[in-house]
Amino acid sequence: MGRTDPPSATSQLLELYRAMRLVREAEERLGALFADGEIPGFIHLSIGQEAVSVGVAAALQQHDTLASNHRGHGHAIAKGLDLDRFFLEILGKRDGYCRGRGGSMHVADMTVGMLGANGIVGAGLPIAVGSALAHKLRRTGHIAVVFFGDGAMAEGVLHESLNLAQLWTLPVLFVCENNGWSEFTEAARQLATDPQRMAAAYSMRALQVDGNDVVAVAAAARMAVAQIRAGEGPCLLECKTRRVRGHYEGDAQKYRDAGDIATALRNDPLVRCEVQAIAAGAPQETIDAIKAEIADRVDAAVATARSGAPPAPVDAFADVYSPTHELPS
Amino acid sequence: MGRTDPPSATSQLLELYRAMRLVREAEERLGALFADGEIPGFIHLSIGQEAVSVGVAAALQQHDTLASNHRGHGHAIAKGLDLDRFFLEILGKRDGYCRGRGGSMHVADMTVGMLGANGIVGAGLPIAVGSALAHKLRRTGHIAVVFFGDGAMAEGVLHESLNLAQLWTLPVLFVCENNGWSEFTEAARQLATDPQRMAAAYSMRALQVDGNDVVAVAAAARMAVAQIRAGEGPCLLECKTRRVRGHYEGDAQKYRDAGDIATALRNDPLVRCEVQAIAAGAPQETIDAIKAEIADRVDAAVATARSGAPPAPVDAFADVYSPTHELPS
Amino acid sequence: MSEVRFGQAINRALIDAMTADPSVILLGEDVARPGGPFGVTRGLLDKFGPERVRDTPISEAAITGAAVGAAMTGLRPIVEIMFMDFVTLTMDALVNQAAKARFMFGGQSSVPMVVRMPHGGGINAGPQHSQCLEAWLAHVPGLKVVCPATVADAYSLTRAAIVDDDPVIVIEHKALYAAKGELADSPTATPIGRARIAREGRDATIVTYGAMVSVALAAAVELAQDGVEADVIDLRSLQPWDEATVLASLTRTHRLIICHEAVEAFGIGAEIAARMADVGFDELDAPIVRVGAPFMPPPFAKTLEDWYRPDAAKIVAAVKKTMS
């Protein structure tokens, strides 16, 4: 088998930057669309946390499966979802991923193993555990990943899921996106524990990483994934980050002092990655070109989404159950 | 205030022995009654684990509250329930604690803070946490205790309850009765963790004690309870013991090898306590007198229970809701 | 008398209840410092302090279970579940513990707790944030379930729930929080289990509750233009529900339509229809028609959700069906 040159550190950095830029651009556009009343319901942005989804996704393969949560745009885009269908869904259109039935909190794409965002805090945890069980039994060679917040740490299924995964040596990566907040309350006021100590309780391998450093996240994720894929059982990866926006768009964040937001803003993972890339020799024009290219991609997706047709009730009603099929004898 | 001599070690031992003897005698009688078809439903005996309930109860006051589980006879009796009403209930009689509506898995006595046995594994945990919250807010000076098995460790509410109790510094004692089995499966095959490591995850104080040594259990419980009562927050007390009988009466225990049962039998907490008492100078006659006295008490309770009237459906139906009362204006 | 919002009326009920009885406490996610996800508990932390007004972790099972233990130990806890969809996580505490304790322990202990939870759609919150699952709870002996439709009832049913010695579920329609209405200066509690005649008519009986009451009233106005006068009954309480009032109305109108936002099949309306098809059979001049959501999860997109939720037109059509 021939060998190509390993991609240079610079090109790797640029790939990560490009991926983060895509998440950022998409979410900023979502924020604007929401403010303009073009998005029904509510949306939770992961702005400032892109290094987590992108860094972890960099360690994954297409058919690795992923269970996400309410703040799942980054997970979805990083996992490789089609941008048009992503925006179509969030705008509630017929050709969206969920045919307009789910919206932001339910984006899914089975073709790339994205098992869905989830409106129930903690619910993705056992889903990922079960998906990992399927990978193991079906010997797919794939793994399952779940993203959950620090607030989700308090749910009972966290414990049940960590225990089950460790007990059965399942190929699952638990990614705790520790952004300091659980809605309008500091997660620290909700937890007498933390991800590292919880993992330790099950003798589960665990890593902690600066979640705003995409290179560090990618490196940690690659290490964890390699071990998981090698059959060594689950791992918990804690990514320390900060929520930049409100819990959902429209949240005035009166409960939060300005300093907290300012700190979060100062530590922008995209800026950090950009600085690193330039330091590694990437020309500013390349960065600018990426920005422009991605802005165009998002423009195009938004335009497609805006002009999308609304879904028809009759189709939705017909899709509650699978089409009936022949019974075996 | 006058001071009486502290009870001698011997008389303390004899008190503990007497309490264990009562649990043992009552449960042996229950086993016989069940075998004879006099008890409806199913019953779970704690034979061989009496040192746990009795040792812990020795550290409690009457108005401390207690949430129990399916294997709760010992907890109930040690907490001071009336033996007649206890047997009346388990035989399904009108004058039983639950008026015959609950049976073995639901024995409760609010006058001594016994909040009920429970048929749902793990369900007692948040109930005790809430009871502790009430003690704290009402400044009763009392504490709450919950008994749960090693199998219950896998339930999600365990995590939620430990977290909440520690977070809110609640006066609650978590007693894990670690008897090695969860129904027909070794608890070790169900858990990737253990009580000590779980407690550590929340920085909760924890103790581990030989659960077949009633003196050790009582000492550990007294220490834990003193700290809890002093406002230092929850504590987890793990009592290592072994299940002697089947999961429920009538369980042939085919899944279990004889050695395991033999080991459990050899380590009988009553025998150990009796030996200790005699070594401490208690006369054999005293022990024999206790045995006889308790056998008589249980005989009397069984006789009362047997002759009890069955409950009437109309009374049960009338008791689903509280009697209606005046609304405030 | 003053005009207040539905959410404010609940807020006032909580304040009055907590002022009247120091054993009343509040538990829930974001209920204390943030003042509640829908602002219903605003100001309570300042008024009653952090011991009695508590932000909890995202641990629905444990906080509901803790309310059971607290209620058995002398408090009257009020738990807020942020969306009714999350009641799935509290079912054991509600059904196997709270609902059964009194009965199961031979009447030794009642469990005076309240669980508040918003249900329903209308804000495109999608499949996991819009459900109406009250039929589950109404099926559980030992629970009471109320669902206010007006500002006055938002106050009075909340007060009644808190003072009740049994566990009471208070279901609030999230689209109603901002609705305005009159609240008396010294409002009182209202007995649980009594329906309210929201409009009197002689031709057909429309039984409904919660946010659908105003929709049914709008339908009644439309029907009146065609000369059809509908009785509109606001159930207020779903368990127990006011069979006598419904039957009395049916005895006058001989036609029954039941409307709710929940999925029609196996919903609250099924029980009302079934009872009336038994005890009210001789009064019925026409089929009993229900108006509820079709058998699918609540969808997200506006076109879908609008189609999914019952509206005045569907109620009008249902009433006319019984007249034809």
Next chain:
Amino acid sequence: MSEVRFGQAINRALIDAMTADPSVILLGEDVARPGGPFGVTRGLLDKFGPERVRDTPISEAAITGAAVGAAMTGLRPIVEIMFMDFVTLTMDALVNQAAKARFMFGGQSSVPMVVRMPHGGGINAGPQHSQCLEAWLAHVPGLKVVCPATVADAYSLTRAAIVDDDPVIVIEHKALYAAKGELADSPTATPIGRARIAREGRDATIVTYGAMVSVALAAAVELAQDGVEADVIDLRSLQPWDEATVLASLTRTHRLIICHEAVEAFGIGAEIAARMADVGFDELDAPIVRVGAPFMPPPFAKTLEDWYRPDAAKIVAAVKKTMS
């Protein structure tokens, strides 16, 4: 054809399904080495090995949630919940995840999972081990719910549930496990959603399911002695339920009685009655009468439980009420 027990028929269905399809796996407390709390999964561990037959921790929420993820990733998991009373702990996975996934993700993924659970009383298991909560699940769009009454259906409905691409709840009455009946040598699956006429009659229709089918048949025998011939319909499937068969029977008999062990109020019978009071209204010659448990938790003592559970005498009385 051979005589086997109800539990054995399920065991055989599991074996046949697991033999036919390697993606079928089994999860549950004590289902592997111990062979199941009621012995239903005996021998499966030896036959299919520890990868596919798994004893789980007491983590009902996680194992049900895991089944959802496994089903979305190519397996067909069967979960056993030891008593239906514990379904309270699995409601989120069932209702917010399994039931909605297909719809909510735009039809991208189905969730072919089965959850087996015993319900019902008769063994003095008390308030937390005897409940019949199937009405909750029937109210949830996206779930299917079946409840076999016979040995043949224990096999064929289990097979049908496993091969179904949607989540199916199989409710087994625990008092039936030891019941004997005939099983074909090469039994087949049966379509979900079709009722069975257990006995033909012309005077009244008794609709029932599960363990109450034999009770209803006993009542029918008694009624026949008085010259009343009852149609007894075994629903077999509760969601979807066979409205056409019930309506066809009603069209012949003009009288409807519905019987189940669950609490009458807001139970399965409510929906059947409500539908028939609508689409079957013109066929009804008498009130629709339901026979179910009174509105209280299942009690423990024999005198209480016997009174609590519907029996043939109550069904006979109900039928006679519709004839008077």
